[in-house]
Amino acid sequence: MSNLNYEAYGSQGRSARSQRAAFEAARRTAVARSRSRDIAVSCSRLCFDTAMGIFGKREDSLRSATALREFWAWWNNTGAAQCAAVGTDDTAAMAEALAIRVDAISDGLAWEIAGGSSSAHVLVVSPDGDPELRSIARRWLKAAPEANLVWSYADSRQPVSDLAGYGLQIAGRDVAVRDVVVGVRRRASRLDVSVYHPLMADLNDHEQMRLAFLALDAALGEEATETWIGELAPAQDAPLDGFGLSGLRATVRELREEFIDEAGEPTWLVLQGDTPYGPLVASTQVPLAAAWAPELDTHIGVSIPYADQDASGQPGPKSLGNLRALEDHVVARLEGQGRLVAHETTRGVRLLHLYVSRGTPAAEQVKAAVQAWDEGRVRVRAENDPGWAQVQHLRG
Incomplete structure (x- = not known):
């Protein structure tokens, strides 16, 4: 069991997140190039406006879904062959054609073509550090055709195989990594x-x-x-x-x-801390990061009051068993459309943190699952949260 100061733990996570956000726009202006791999072409946008992100309005979501279908239709018809010409005299035309179609999916996505490890080329369409765009980049990847000897696909920048021969260009200077x-x-x-x-x-x-x-x-x-x-x-x-x-x-x-266990599943940690209102006990999966499951872009918070509690406000034996049974029932009702990533318990209330895929009936299934709880009124709230901001205070 980890014994952590809850307040300090949360403030550190916010500091790291704020620091990263402050420099994301600057990061996008740097273009990496390799001295040992095939020529890479990248396109990064300077725009970093998340206030009106793609998930903010239903019409934007519909536009993106249409643009995704149109992207892969173009790719399968002529795009793959056109983009295989990277490094030739047709590179500029290829870059323009690809950039137009990536931009149509969402402003802020970045793209890159580089040498692949199992294919001649890898096409990367990434969120470029913007958590608001991780889920749409993952949907782009899931719609991709099967990889072959010419093309493979990724929704995040891949690690470089040969670091010794790799360089960056920063402010006109060559930087050997x-x-x-x-x-x-x-x-x-x-x-x-x-x-x-x-x-x-x-x-x-x-x-x-x-x-x-x-x-x-x-x-x-x-x-x-x-x-x-x-x-x-x-x-x-x-x-x-x-x-x-x-x-x-x-x-x-x-x-x-x-x-991460042998099956690829995260482990769980127990955190303990003090709040102005009494002790708090939290349990979280590790890693607790949106990049680990970017398709889960909707947070569902389930606040469950319990009647049997000890002097510190933590659940007594009867309510603890009931809470565990309800938690298992809620997770089962998700039917693979999401997962429980953390829960917090304090002052007679347990808060479940669930993340699910947008567009699924998961929220309604959760509401139905908690209706029979008889120790108080359960509150269920669903909201768009592709960056997993609702659990950042629990992240180490």
Whole structure:
């Protein structure tokens, strides 16, 4: 059982999230290039307007669904052959045709064509660090045709196979990632990382953050970076106990093996803390990150009052058994359309945090599942939350 200060734990998660959001727009302006792989073409938009995101209005959702169908119809008809011409004189026309169709799906998506590991090319359409776009990038991937020897597909930037030969271009400077040195500090289920490069002192603040983000994306891939990395900061001096990006890969791999079982399922941690109203006990899956399951973009909060409680407000034996039975029943009613990722218990109420796929009847199924509860009125609230903001205070 983990014994963590609840207030401090939550504030650290918010700090990391705020820091990342502040630099996302800057990160998009950096274009990575490889010295050893096939030529890569990337397109990143500067727009970072999430206030009117694609999920905000029903008409935007319908537009995106239509654009997804049209994208893959074009791809299967002429697009795949046209885009296979990357690196030739037709590259500019190819890039324009692809950019138009990706933009039609959603503003803010980024695309990239690079050499694949099991195919000649890999087409990546990613959220570019924007949590609001993760679920639509995943829907794009699920609609993709089966990979073949020419094309494979991904919805996040993939790690680079040969870090020694890979470079970034930051503010007109060539940055060899083999010269990156990182310092790592373990915090709960994530790693806080400082990133040093000899050119760091020559860059401004935004350029330093570009270098840090893109170096980690190259080493770990976008999904692993979002899932396992907490605070990320540029360093002006090489950490005394630092090591290269290959070492960071190994460290993240060990962390993943600690929290992901052989079946690929997350483990669970118990957190304890004090609030102004009394003790709070929470249980969460690890990892607790939207990048782990981006198709689950809708949060359902289920507030369950219980009658049998001890002096601290935690459930007594009778209510504890009833709560566990109800929780199992709710999860069963989801029928694979979502999952329980955490719950919090304090002052006679247990709050279940469920995430489900938008457009499914999961919310109505949950409401039906709790109707027979006889220890108080259960409240169910569903809201769009592709970034899993409702559980960020529980993330290490």
